[in-house]
Amino acid sequence: MAKSSYTLLFGALVVLALLASPIACTRKLAKPNKHRRPTHKPGVRARSNHTATPSASDARGDAYGSGGWLSAGATYYGAPNGDGSDGGACGYQTAVGQRPFSSMIAAGSPSLFKGGKGCGACYEVKCNSNTACSGQPATVVITDECPGGVCLAEAAHFDMSGTSMGAMAKPGMADRLRAAGILKVQYKRVPCKYSGVNIAFRVDQGSNPFYFEVLIEFEDGDGDLSAVDLMEAGCGTWTPMVQNWGALWRYNSNTGKALKAPFSIRLTSDSGKVLVANNVIPAGWKAGATYRSLVNYS
Known part of the structure; x- marks a missing residue:
């Protein structure tokens, strides 16, 4: 009888340990949802024309910090003084x-797009191949994909907005440069620098208490992300999010219970730098809302 009592007591302790274990807050990776990645389409309306402010440094084509200029091709799409596309394959809309x-x-x-992992990366692009070229670099951000056609003719290709293409031209010669067709350009990776702007987390409209999807934008430094993890309230462990498409990452519950906010989000940049935005998604978050972090990569 004593042996049987010990066996029952041990079994009860095991069950209690499992119920209290952090395993209870781990989540299964989400199945692909019904969202379709937008395709790269030319011919949209023009938008405001400003100068972007990412800073420059000596860089390689795929990781800044050392190296020189690399060769690429360049074209433009959309309105001559526009922003290329309203949205695109990164989801920035x-x-x-x-x-x-x-x-x-x-x-x-x-x-350059890297299956969406290149979204947000910054590059300097310049040209000397046309009389309208100024030879001065313009800094651009990857926000879309050019998956075929002339974009596959060379190892790298920038299909630029009309605004960014014109920024490589001599004063008063932007239209002539845009009319040049396919340009030979030089490019290099540079760190992004968004003065006074912290990282933004835009919750996708399809999110609900059991499924969370977020667009992440405006990361300084590398500009792009190689991994994103999420921690639920009271969990104490990080769970990997899955890149859905472009700059959108997803996370879902497989327990039949609602996800527990606030959420903390851990970002790992292209070069492996880690940044944690603690409790950046509050309790009572709303689909479609944008939440700003208090931090950014320095």
Whole structure:
């Protein structure tokens, strides 16, 4: 009888340990949802024309910090003085025409877009191949993908907004440069610098108490992300989010219970730098709302 009592007591302790374990707050990776990634389409209306403010440094094509200029091709799409596309394959939507992107954007070839992992990366692009070229670099952000056609003719290609293409021209010669067709350009990776702007987390309209999807934008430094993790309230453990498409990342519950906010989000940049935005998504968050962090990469 004593042995049987010990067995029952041990079994009860095991059950209690499992109920209290952090396993209770781990989540299964979400299945792909019904959202379709937008395709790169030319021919949209013009937007405001400002100068973007990412800072420059000596850089390689895929990671800034050392190295020189690389060769690429360049074209432009959309309105001559516009922002290229309203949205695009990164999911930034109308933000591409507003500060801090300010229409200084480009759709990147697959080598630059990197399946969406290149969204938000900053590059300097300059040209000397046409009499309208100033030889001075324009800084652009990858906000879209150019998946075929001329964008596959070279190792790298920038399909630029009309605004960013014109920024490479001599004064008064922007239209002539845009009419040049396919340009030979030079480019290099540079750190992004959005003065006075912290990272933004825009909650997707399809999010609900059991499914959370967020667009992440305006990261200083690398500008793009290699991994994103989320921690629910009271959980104490980080769970990887899944890149849905472009700059959108998703996370869902497999317990039948609602996700517990506030959420903290941990970002890992392209070069491996980690940044934590604690409790950035509040309790009572709303689908479609944008929440600003108090931090950014320095």
